[in-house]
Amino acid sequence: xxxxxxxxxxxxxxxxxxxxxxxxxxxxxxxxxxxxxxxxxxxxxxxxxxxxxxxxxxxxxxxxxxxxxxxxxxxxxxxxxxxxxxxxxxxxxxxxxxxxxxxxxxxxxxxxxxxxxxxxxxxxxxxxxxxxxxxxxxxxxxxxxxxxxxxxxxxxxxxxxxxxxxxxxxxxxxxxxxxxxxxxxxxxxxxxxxxxxxxxxxxxxxxxxxxxxxxxxxxxxxxxxxxxxxxxxxxxxxxxxxxxxxxxxxxxxxxxxxxxxxxxxxxxxxxxxxxxxxxxxxxxxxxxxxxxxxxxxxxxxxxxxxxxxxxxxxxxxxxxxxxxxxxxxxxxxxxxxxxxxxxxxxxxxxxxx
Amino acid sequence: xxxxxxxxxxxxxxxxxxxxxxxxxxxxxxxxxxxxxxxxxxxxxxxxxxxxxxxxxxxxxxxxxxxxxxxxxxxxxxxxxxxxxxxxxxxxxxxxxxxxxxxxxxxxxxxxxxxxxxxxxxxxxxxxxxxxxxxxxxxxxxxxxxxxxxxxxxxxxxxxxxxxxxxxxxxxxxxxxxxxxxxxxxxxxxxxxxxxxxxxxxxxxxxxxxxxxxxxxxxxxxxxxxxxxxxxxxxxxxxxxxxxxxxxxxxxxxxxxxxxxxxxxxxxxxxxxxxxxxxxxxxxxxxxxxxxxxxxxxxxxxxxxxxxxxxxxxxxxxxxxxxxxxxxxxxxxxxxxxxxxxxxxxxxxxxxx
DNA sequence: CTGTTAGCGCGTTCAT
DNA sequence: ATGAACGCGCTAACAG
Numbered sequence: 154x155x156x157x158x159x160x161x162x163x164x165x166x167x168x169x170x171x172x173x174x175x176x177x178x179x180x181x182x183x184x185x186x187x188x189x190x191x192x193x194x195x196x197x198x199x200x201x202x203x204x205x206x207x208x209x210x211x212x213x214x215x216x217x218x219x220x221x222x223x224x225x226x227x228x229x230x231x232x233x234x235x236x237x238x239x240x241x242x243x244x245x246x247x248x249x250x251x252x253x254x255x256x257x258x259x260x261x262x263x264x265x266x267x268x269x270x271x272x273x274x275x276x277x278x279x280x281x282x283x284x285x286x287x288x289x290x291x292x293x294x295x296x297x298x299x300x301x302x303x304x305x306x307x308x309x310x311x312x313x314x315x316x317x318x319x320x321x322x323x324x325x326x327x328x329x330x331x332x333x334x335x336x337x338x339x340x341x342x343x344x345x346x347x348x349x350x351x352x353x354x355x356x357x358x359x360x361x362x363x364x365x366x367x368x369x370x371x372x373x374x375x376x377x378x379x380x381x382x383x384x385x386x387x388x389x390x391x392x393x394x395x396x397x398x399x400x401x402x403x404x405x406x407x408x409x410x411x412x413x414x415x416x417x418x419x420x421x422x423x424x425x426x427x428x429x430x431x432x433x434x435x436x437x438x439x440x441x442x443x444x445x446x447x448x449x450x451x452x453x454x455x456x457x458x459x460x461x462x463x464x465x466x467x468x469x470x471x472x473x474x475x476x477x478x479x480x481x482x483x484x485x486x487x488x489x490x491x492x493x494x495x496x497x498x499x500x501x502x503x504x505x506x
Numbered sequence: 507x508x509x510x511x512x513x514x515x516x517x518x519x520x521x522x523x524x525x526x527x528x529x530x531x532x533x534x535x536x537x538x539x540x541x542x543x544x545x546x547x548x549x550x551x552x553x554x555x556x557x558x559x560x561x562x563x564x565x566x567x568x569x570x571x572x573x574x575x576x577x578x579x580x581x582x583x584x585x586x587x588x589x590x591x592x593x594x595x596x597x598x599x600x601x602x603x604x605x606x607x608x609x610x611x612x613x614x615x616x617x618x619x620x621x622x623x624x625x626x627x628x629x630x631x632x633x634x635x636x637x638x639x640x641x642x643x644x645x646x647x648x649x650x651x652x653x654x655x656x657x658x659x660x661x662x663x664x665x666x667x668x669x670x671x672x673x674x675x676x677x678x679x680x681x682x683x684x685x686x687x688x689x690x691x692x693x694x695x696x697x698x699x700x701x702x703x704x705x706x707x708x709x710x711x712x713x714x715x716x717x718x719x720x721x722x723x724x725x726x727x728x729x730x731x732x733x734x735x736x737x738x739x740x741x742x743x744x745x746x747x748x749x750x751x752x753x754x755x756x757x758x759x760x761x762x763x764x765x766x767x768x769x770x771x772x773x774x775x776x777x778x779x780x781x782x783x784x785x786x787x788x789x790x791x792x793x794x795x796x797x798x799x800x801x802x803x804x805x806x807x808x809x810x811x812x813x814x815x816x817x818x819x820x821x822x823x824x825x826x827x828x829x830x831x832x833x834x835x836x837x838x839x840x841x842x843x844x845x846x847x848x849x850x851x852x853x854x855x856x857x858x859x
Numbered sequence: 860c861t862g863t864t865a866g867c868g869c870g871t872t873c874a875t
Numbered sequence: 876a877t878g879a880a881c882g883c884g885c886t887a888a889c890a891g
Contacts, residue, residue, distance in 0.1 A: 155658060198654070200622060200625050200626050201626050202561070202626065203557070203560075203566075203623075203627040203628065204558070204560035204561040204566060204627070205561045207556075207557035208555070208561050213556075214623075215606075222586065223582045223589070223607070224579055224583040224585075224586040225579075225582070226579055228582075229576045229578070229579065229581075230577040232576050233575065233577040236576070236609050237609070251606050251608065251620075251623055251624075251627070252607060253607075254585070254605060254606075255604065255605070256589050256590070256605070267604075270567075270604055271604075273553050273554050273555065273556040274557070274604065275555070275556065275557060390802065419799065419802040420802070423802055445743065446772065446799040448776075449743065449772040449773070449775065449803070451779075451803070451804035
């Protein structure tokens, strides 16, 4: 039924071993023989059996990419960048590698499950993107899993994620804390004092680091952070919308809102507009990530730009062994403050009466 | 070095076959035996060898998803939806299946390459998303490929893509033509007569169908389409920005711009604003797809909503054989006109002098 | 319900 | 430069 390597060998009048050699191009083969084999491959429409190949060679051409939410451009951009770098020479049978994108939905269990699945497939490499969940038990389980993966020959790279000590995993970490710090400093410099903060989900490193930066900026300014002005929620528009309304209820004199990311910020903007508030005249709004649509928001969103594309591409190259790992296996990637129209000087009329 | 099924069998004092049976859960196994095996698996930290399993069973747990651009939420949403439906019972070893997301970048060659790679992996199913390239040679090659995939047991589903006759592939097609028609009808009903059209890349079915709908609406209104008012370009913001400026140059009295999709529409909006034109007072703008950010544009974008999530999920279920294919193997999915703030009655002052 | 026996299709030693 | 033989780890018949 299905044509195998042996069929090709028979048609080309050579041994199966020779066919395997021309297909993988790892051993010297006479030009005329190669010709003949390739012709037979073509005539028979032969397609290599990946599983058999992987079994015999004890490695596959699969590269795993773990993301929280593939529908979110934040992850889509990174996944695309990783994927664009994993092709090329070095792999089996022509250097084509397949990206296996796994949607964890932010669930720790699914994260572990997918890693097991990838281990099962003998993935050549695994790239984990996005923040980690901070539960100690989960962190331990992940650490053990990553170590095992590394030991069995799968290269592991963390992209936009804190390092996993003692696992051998390479980490490209985003400086979320520094970004959060600079963003709030910017607001403080404009004169804002009553700043609401819409944070991401609890127990996630990204959420905590960005929030830490925010608080560090406040306290450096001698402002005691009011816990009532910090709300947690998922990284989606709805969360931003609801939280903005709630913040306004808690402090009607708010002059600025900082959101966990751009998507949340857009939701917050919608809420403010629906309440008849102008941005930034009445309330300034800032986001994080600088996703493509943020530039087209009206007014354009002040945010912290993360080099998602660049970082993803680099993670992909490191995963393929085509670029050296950073010294110590850890590199910190900086975000860049993008000041745009959504933040401005606070209205002196607000905040007083 | 690596622990195999035989090791587990030895530890659990059973035969390898029994271990395989409890792992796959396809045959009845005594509860106590199962216990013992599972304990051994746990103690040994055993992980099934996917390639070996796939080789022996002649099928894998991989499901391919072809997308044009994973960084584009249009595809991210569909890919996520497909992925959310491919798990569950029925697969090998616990019913977990892995989504292999392949970024074609819209390139016909890469599309074919990825299909070969998926065929090589003996993928359980393949879902192709997005429009197709209209080159006859490529269509023929794709047809042959899809047929072969189907013959070798891989279920093929097209999602948001025109049917591929005689390939056995199931198609969930978006009614791009109807959506384009209704969108332009809406504009005509508002009183617009000079409408610019920023189309997608040439030679793509999506581009052609949406454009056909637009033209059909125009001619039904007795308006002869001015070819100068149609521009082609990629599905990105930049294309929308540049094209809007060019359209304005070609016809300064334009009262409306229809874009190939929402991303392009946002770029067009930016260009219009930069030229000092108000939306919709001076120029109305409409998009297509209704991606999440379109609702938060200012003004909110009038567009045609495509049920990406629903369609993707359905494609996933059909691919897994968990839902019957539509009659004839083809279903047409309608888009819904979403009238929002970006379109309005044209300014009588424009278009005249 | 469980063990035994054969391969699945390919890569890779060894020879030649 | 090429061929022969073996084994990768697992599943799928068959027995029992």
